[in-house]
Every structure is written in structure tokens, then in C-alpha cells.
Amino acid sequence: MFELVFLGTAAAVPSAERGLPALLVAKGASRFLIDCGEGTQRQLMRSAGGFRGLHHVLLTHAHLDHVLGLAGLLASFALYRVDGIVEIIGSGETVAFVGRYLAQTIGPERGGNYRLRAVSPGPVLVHPDWRLDAFPVVHRGTASLGFLFRDEPRRRLLTERLDALGIPAGPERAALAQGRAVMLADGRRIAPETVRGPTMAGAKLAIVGDTEEVATLAEPVGEADALVIEATFLDRDAALARARGHLTAAQAGRLARDAGVGELLLTHISGRYKPHELLAEAAGHHPNTRIAADFDRISIFARSG
Numbered sequence: 056m057f058e059l060v061f062l063g064t065a066a067a068v069p070s071a072e073r074g075l076p077a078l079l080v081a082k083g084a085s086r087f088l089i090d091c092g093e094g095t096q097r098q099l100m101r102s103a104g105g106f107r108g109l110h111h112v113l114l115t116h117a118h119l120d121h122v123l124g125l126a127g128l129l130a131s132f133a134l135y136r137v138d139g140i141v142e143i144i145g146s147g148e149t150v151a152f153v154g155r156y157l158a159q160t161i162g163p164e165r166g167g168n169y170r171l172r173a174v175s176p177g178p179v180l181v182h183p184d185w186r187l188d189a190f191p192v193v194h195r196g197t198a199s200l201g202f203l204f205r206d207e208p209r210r211r212l213l214t215e216r217l218d219a220l221g222i223p224a225g226p227e228r229a230a231l232a233q234g235r236a237v238m239l240a241d242g243r244r245i246a247p248e249t250v251r252g253p254t255m256a257g258a259k260l261a262i263v264g265d266t267e268e269v270a271t272l273a274e275p276v277g278e279a280d281a282l283v284i285e286a287t288f289l290d291r292d293a294a295l296a297r298a299r300g301h302l303t304a305a306q307a308g309r310l311a312r313d314a315g316v317g318e319l320l321l322t323h324i325s326g327r328y329k330p331h332e333l334l335a336e337a338a339g340h341h342p343n344t345r346i347a348a349d350f351d352r353i354s355i356f357a358r359s360g
């Protein structure tokens with residue numbers, strides 16, 4: 056299960072209601088900031104989560120509306136002496152740009168409170184229970200990345216079978232939960248297969264920043280329980296969307312439908328439209344669609360789990 060907090064849902068310029076792009080993903084005690092538009096640190100404070108547990112910033116690309124909040128955020132981390140280092144992750148191009156920007160504003164990296172990490176499409180972080188991967192995104196000639204959070208599939212222990220076999224609570228059950236056989240005090244050997252239920256899929260959350268097309272995205276976001284993606288234009292302005300390297304709501308809706316996505320969460324909302332117009336257009340293709348608003352909190356569960 057992953058939790059989302061939308062911190063900024065505007066496209067290009069903020070409005071009274073919408074901050075510039077930033078999204079928080081929480082997994083247990085760890086929190087990940089995806090993009091960091093200008094003003095993100097105040098949005099974080101208003102979201103009541105503050106800076107706790109925030110040690111990774113994932114950047115989709117280096118356009119200013121997605122990265123300008125970083126210097127202020129990191130300066131505040133230093134001022135408040137927030138523990139630990141913040142790792143800033145993005146493509147080589149994104150990280151090189153952000154490195155220059157931070158060096159010229161809050162100072163160079165040298166032993167400071169942040170570290171830059173360039174990644175390629177593929178694994179970014181791997182934990183025993185979940186993983187984070189990056190995938191390529193096409194957007195106006197940038198080296199953009201999308202991000203995929205996935206819980207590993209799980210097999211729960213069947214309590215009634217454990218009880219029937221007289222397996223005591225404690226290290227034996229813990230070992231079986233991890234897939235290891237155990238020897239009981241009376242000499243019986245219990246294989247994990249005998250006490251585990253069927254495999255249950257883990258939650259899959261796909262996040263795409265700005266993008267100019269959807270054809271290459273169907274595979275990486277396929278069967279995601281939730282997809283966060285931009286919807287900057289309506290189809291009546293499809294030519295403008297193409298010229299600016301962005302999607303229409305209809306394109307996002309068709310992608311979600313064709314890729315078997317659970318819930319479609321649209322962001323990067325332009326002030327030129329009413330949100331209900333964007334919703335109606337996308338939902339015409341994928342009914343389970345929502346237009347994100349700043350401070351929306353959404354829990355993402357595996358549909359089959």
C-alpha cells in the first residue's frame with residue numbers, strides 16, 4: 056500500500072488554489088517527494104507532514120516549474136538541522152542541471168545535506184517488501200523519467216492451519232512467513248508451502264510527469280492500480296498540446312483504459328480549463344478518473360489484494 060499527498064497540481068504557473076508540481080509518496084515511515092516546484096516547502100508544512108522521513112526527491116525532468124523549489128527546501132533542511140541526507144534522483148541531464156542550480160544558490164554539494172544521484176531507466180531502490188523503478192518518458196527533448204512503486208507479491212500464513220498443526224507463535228511462524236522450513240520441538244518438519252495462502256499481488260503505483268505521447272507508456276504503466284499523469288489540455292486544443300509537448304485529458308484517459316489501469320489521477324492542471332471539463336473528457340474513456348487537487352490524500356491498494 057502506498058499513500059499519496061498531492062502538494063502541487065498546477066501546470067507551469069501557480070494559482071490561488073494550485074501550487075506548482077510536487078507529489079508526496081509515503082511508504083511506511085519513508086516519504087518520497089516527486090518533483091519540487093517553487094513553493095513546495097510551504098505546501099509540505101501545510102500538509103501537516105512537514106519534513107519528517109523525507110530523504111529522497113525524485114525528479115521527472117528539469118523544467119523549472121518542477122525543480123525550482125529545491126533550493127529553498129534544502130536551505131530550510133539545513134537551517135532546521137533536519138537529520139540525514141536528501142538524495143536527489145533523476146536522469147543524468149536532470150541531475151546535472153539541478154546540480155548547477157543548487158551550486159549557484161545554496162552552495163555546492165560538498166558534504167552538505169544533499170547528494171545527487173543520476174539514474175537510468177531500471178531499478179532505483181530495492182527493498183525486501185517493495186521496489187522503485189524508473190522508466191523513460193518523452194517530453195520536449197528532455198531526458199525525462201517516470202517512476203513505478205511496487206509492493207512485492209505476498210503470501211500470508213494461514214492462521215487456522217498453523218493452529219491445527221500446533222505451530223507456536225514466535226520464531227517458527229516468522230521463519231515460515233519468510234518462506235523457510237522449520238523443525239518443531241517434537242521433530243516434525245514443516246514446509247512453508249503447507250501453511251501459506253495463495254500469492255497476492257502487491258500494489259502498483261505509476262507516476263508520469265510531463266509527457267508528449269502515450270504510446271511508449273502503455274507497457275511500463277500497464278495494470279497499475281493507480282496512474283498519476285498530466286492532463287494539461289483538452290482535445291479541442293490537441294494541436295496546442297502537441298506543439299507544447301503535453302497531453303490532452305482524452306489521451307490520458309485512453310492510455311489508462313488501454314493499459315488496464317485501476318484509478319487515473321490527473322494533475323498538471325491548467326488555469327485555462329475548468330477541472331470538470333478535464334474530468335468529463337478523460338472519464339469518457341476511463342470512468343475511474345479523478346482530477347487531483349492540492350492536499351488530496353489517496354491510498355493506493357492492490358486491486359486483487
Ligand SMILES: [Zn+2]
Nearest residue numbers: 067118120265
Ligand atoms: Zn510541467
Ligand SMILES: [Zn+2]
Nearest residue numbers: 116118194265
Ligand atoms: Zn515540462
